[in-house]
Amino acid sequence: MYNFDLDVLPGDFIVEYESDLCEELKDAKLHQGMKTDFLYDGDDPLVDGISMIWPELLDSNGHIIEDRTPGTAPTKGIAIMWIVREETKSYHAKRIKVGTKGYWVRGPFRVANVTVISVGDLAR
Template sequence: MKYRLYPASEGGRKVTFQHLRCDFMYAGDDPQKDGIFMIHPEFLDEHNIPIGEDVIVPLTGRASMWILSPEMRSEVHRARAAVGVRGHFMEGARKVADVEIDAIAALHEDPST
């Protein structure tokens, strides 16, 4: 997934590190009506390797996304997630980044295997 974190001047965080525990919302959804989802990012370097915990996350880049609820994976995200779909990293009701799905890996596999 490609992301653009909002800088502090746009209401984003002053600094972000690996293991940010934000949630995900599909673009166009209403968080009060449609909800937000427990899908957490793992930020990657230019070689698609997870960055270190002590490295400041750049404002733009790529991240792997981890769906934490197996039920939501099968009931919601298999139907909604596709290359080109846009969304947001969320901290509560606050958007902190714009994202776009640019690849999908293992979404349609059984997470228990």
């Protein structure tokens, strides 16, 4: 499916993403360095909270996209996910599995739909 090995990528886990900007963010543009947070599918952000897990976008060859200009990132692709708070890694290790669905969010607003495709360092 990919022309690179997902298992050798760094990061806590790897996702496929697809932009799904809500009306409030319709003019926003995906870009490297965006600090979206992570919400598990089925969780209520007001009850369960959101997690500081940030994406690092990859190109189609598995290389980190260097250009940080808004709008230069693909609307669909793959991203390495980095859990920001070390003390939450054991919690996420119990929840993150291949196939886990979630969202990138900015505050209460959805930015993209994501699906975990590799567990990465959480499994190591």
